[in-house]
């Protein structure tokens with residue numbers, strides 16, 4: 477009998493005897509080859525689009541680590557996969573993955589711990605200087621300093637993979653954190669306001685424009701209110717020299733404060 481079946485038996489017995497104590501879960505390290513193959517299948521269909529096919533990170537963090545920030549042990553890891561991480565972009569999978577599938581996926585995720593992360597080409601110290609001289613702090617906070625139009629970058633290296641960080645710089649309209657939806661509003665008298673939607677209810681929409689000013693617009697005064705799925709207030713830095721981009725990505729990837 478494999479480890480997973482023992483665990484399921486333990487869970488089933490618990491129902492019969494109505495024991496409320498937590499049942500021992502088989503160790504993820506004990507997963508069989510076929511459990512890992514199943515886990516890989518789930519990972520590639522459900523997780524890879526955010527965490528990368530090799531777990532190296534994307535819009536979600538790299539999972540090529542033995543220690544997770546949000547999970548102290550095996551049970552915590554399975555729990556993250558089932559319940560997600562509330563208040564973050566990490567979604568729950570309790571509806572789409574059975575308990576067994578979540579355990580197998582977790583076992584596959586554990587197998588990334590032995591992967592050697594690919595070293596980044598840039599230099600983080602030079603990247604910090606590029607950050608200062610390019611005016612990024614006008615819109616971004618790092619460790620409490622900077623402007624607030626864009627997201628706080630203090631822990632960005634623990635949240636996004638390097639490929640995604642690079643894309644945020646060269647194609648900001650493609651890599652969009654969900655809280656930064658752009659909308660444009662045109663009043664009946666023809667005044668256009670474009671900005672990040674910071675709030676909305678039945679009667680009003682609240683926008684922050686490129687200068688950081690807030691606009692509270694009454695919907696009944698508007699002729700048009702449109703989402704711009706490809707709109708962004710972040711300028712593209714695709715024209716920076718390739719070496720400066722490498723340095724900047726290395727710097728951003730090194731920012732792990734507060735996470």
Ligand code: HEC
Nearest residue numbers: 522523526535536537544545546547556557564565566569
């Ligand atoms: C929509 C994108 C998305 C999908 C899909 C997704 N994740 Fe995540 N995941 C994230 C993000 C973003 C975080 C970081 C949350 C934070 O710390 O703010 C995260 C965090 C995690 C963590 C915690 C890492 C740590 O260091 O604590 C684990 C483990 C994880 N995800 C595994 C998975 C698995 C396994 C799947 C598929 C079953 C999956 N994720 C699907 C975006 C995603």
Ligand code: HEC
Nearest residue numbers: 610611612615625626627644648652653656708709710713
């Ligand atoms: C004029 C304001 C502005 C400037 C200047 C700016 N950004 Fe941004 N940045 C934003 C906004 C707004 C977003 C939110 C995403 C979007 O709208 O595309 C963002 C998003 C990002 C993201 C993605 C964050 C995430 O959670 O995925 C990174 C990384 C980033 N910026 C880095 C930089 C760096 C590095 C510079 C300087 C080279 C810079 N930004 C300059 C406004 C700015």
